[in-house]
Amino acid sequence: MQPAVAVIVNGSDAEEWLGRFRAAAPRWDIRAWPDSLGERDAIRYACVWRAPHGMLATLPKLAAVFNLGAGVDHLLDDPALPDVPIARAVHPDLTMRMTEYVVLHTLLHHRGQRRYDAQQREAVWKGHPQPAASAVTVGVMGLGAIGGEIAAVLRRIGFRVTGWSRSPRDLADVACFHGSEGLDAFLRETEILVCVLPATATTRGVLNLPLFRRLRRDGPLGGAYLVNAGRGALQVDGDILAALGEGSLAGASLDVFPTEPLPPDSALWRHPAVTVTPHNAGDLDPNVLVTEVVAQIERMERGLPLQHTVDRAAGY
Ligand code: NDP
Ligand code: OXD
Helix, strand or coil, rough: CEECCCCCCCCCCHHHHHHHHHHHHCEEEEEECCCCCCCCHHHHEEEEEEECCHHHHCCCCCCCCEEEECCCHHCCCCCCCCCCEEEECCCCCHHHHHHHHHHHHHHHHHHHHHHHHHHCCCCCCCCCCCCHHHHHHEEECCCHHHHHHHHHHHHHHHEEEEEEECCCCCEEEEEEEEEEHHHHHHHHCCEEEEEEECCCCCCCCCCCHHHHCCCCCCCCCCCCCCEECCCCHCCCHHHHHHHHHHHHCEEEEECCCCCCCCCCCCCCCCCCCCEEEECCCCCCCHHHHHHHEEEEEEEECCCCCEEEEEEECCCC
């Protein structure tokens, strides 16, 4: 018997996701929300992205949920979320794309590219002193599947790299800090702050003005920079603008925002030291994710344990 799988994607690309699942598992009974869920008693697996809250509770035989992304904040916020295992997206393709984004924006700040862009508009030919990467400390908040690789690649480029996580981590050539007790020492040295934390009850709003004021401003870069590709809920937009205004931050690259799409009247759009991208740092190839989810369902059908499961109590 072939498993019945519901594809519940809340977005304009829902049809494409359905097509990908049907192509990857042509013999399975694959149904789509909202139009073709059919008899809900039969559905064993749900593959979701931003599923409407309460929706999964209407599937009484659900055995597992597959989140079509790495961040499970929207899913765990569902007050009626059934008590079944949840697997999230962990894939080298996703990790590499996030790493590309962070490397691009770390180097953008390190090399002062925004200043050269402004000079180019005025046809100004003028170089500025450039510290070596080995003199600059990049601090990575979140040392999981994505942050761990980011830290390793930044090390290979030559930066001094530190990291911060919830529990102790041991990464080659990376000074690792953890917990609230390690945060101050982590921030004190950090000139470029990279955030790839999940949004949880304890991390929401962590990127705020008091935190920015604890970053290093008198280092070789002459200011502190923020790169946030984690979640918008981690950052306080008004505090980023205030930090830029008072000089606690010299620049920021933001892929995520508390309100998405970023409202047209947000001052972040027009701030000369801010680079905005539309939450696409980790825009992975959807087919690799579908292949991975199909393999996970096959594993479960064979009685094998799920991989990349979410710790609901920790929130990620
Ligand atoms: P992981 O779960 O593998 O890693 C999360 C890391 O954050 C871990 O190191 C964890 O600590 C740390 N962490 C969690 N809570 C805290 C806390 N309270 N204090 C300190 N550290 C904490 O996640 P991934 O690396 O796979 O993904 C990270 C996030 O990136 C996702 O949750 C998602 O929000 C975001 N993302 C954004 C994308 C985009 O397009 N912008 C695309 C993909 C992901 P510990 O090591 O102790 O567990
Ligand atoms: C994710 C995302 O969490 O795309 O995977 O933001």
